[in-house]
Amino acid sequence: MTNIKMVAIDIDGTLLNSKGELTPKVKETIKKATQKGVKIVLCTGRPTKGVENLLNELDLMSDEQYVISYNGSLVQSTNKKQIVQSYSFTFKELDEIRELADTLQVHYHAAGDDALYTTNRMIxxxxxxxxxxxxxxxxxxTIDELKNINLNPYKMMFVDEPHILDDVLLRIPQTIKEKYFLVKSAPFYLEILHKDANKGNAVAALATFLNIDLSQIMAIGDNDNDIDMIDVAGYGVAMGNAVDRVKEHATYMTTSNDEDGVAHILEELVL
Structure with a gap:
């Protein structure tokens, strides 16, 4: 039996099946792991607000449980009383990305605490x-209104058809790629984050905070934005439905999200 003390789990394409559902088997297995004392950490590109229903359903709302949101930009206790690590954009940086989106003619929005903000009249x-x-x-x-409310979003997103985003990626200036962390979390999502914000750094920061060695951590994911945490974890797991790049980095494989892959790997290595 392994000595895994923490499991970081991506949500979309990993925890949830292709219908966006948390299956009874996955739910039951996660609860068994928490009862054993294993920290279950949802690690997602979603804003924290977009995870609260799942945290409640999995009985993970407390000052002793943690969540990683905004693709690693925010690490905090699930009841929001303790912030472990936080990265956000200044207004100047937000405006820089907004200008770039306008130049590249791509839709975008900024993810804040309470809403998705955009200056696109055509949403x-x-x-x-x-x-x-x-x-x-x-x-x-408007951009002036965003300045007046002093919006400091945790992440920016270019959101458009996959072929448009692929072209946009080729045209983004190298200076932007060096200044920020860019990663696709879905074919139609290009996320722009603080240079040090990614799931791997977030998992490492939480591990340090909880005094857990990285060798005692499992990370499970399916897409490009999960690679960093799969790399840092002692047990990097790719879902059966994961993109090839994730499978190349993983040391373990499980079944797909439509075959209760999270439950199967927890049963194999944790329970």
């Missing part, structure tokens, strides 16, 4: 999709 369909997914409203504001 992108994937901003609308994200709004429904994470249960947060869309707030259209």
């Amino acid at each position: 992108g369909i994937y901003t609308a999709y994200e709004s429904v997914l994470v249960n947060m409203p869309i707030a259209y504001r």
Whole structure:
């Protein structure tokens, strides 16, 4: 039996099946792990607000449980009383990314605590999709209005059709790529984060805070934004439905999210 003390689990494409559901088997297995004393940490690109229903369903709301949100930009206790690590954008940085989005003619939004903010008069369909997914409203504001409310978002997102984002990636200046951390979390999502914000750094920061060695951590994911945490964890797990790049970095494989992959790997290595 392994000595795993913490499990970081991606949500979309990993914890949830392709219908966006938390299956009874995955739910039951996670609760067995927490009862054993293992820290279960949801580690997601979603804003914290978009995770609260799952935290409640899994009985993870307390000052002794933790969540990683905004793709690693925010690490905090699930009851929000303790912030372990936080990275956000200044208004100047937000405006720089907004200008770039306008130049590249791509839809974008900024993820704050309470809403998805955009200066796009024509709201992108994937901003609308994200709004429904994470249960947060869309707030259209002019750039002057954003300055007046002193918005400091945890992340920015270019959101558009996959072929448009692929072209955008090729045209983003190297200076921007060096200044920020860019990663695709879905074919239609390009996330722009603080240079030091990623799931791997977030998992490492939480491990230090909890005095858990990285060798005692499992990380489970399916997409590019999960690679950093799979690399730092002692047990890096790729879902059966993971993209090839994730599988190349993982040391363990499990079944797909439609086959209760999270439950299977927990039963194999944790329970």
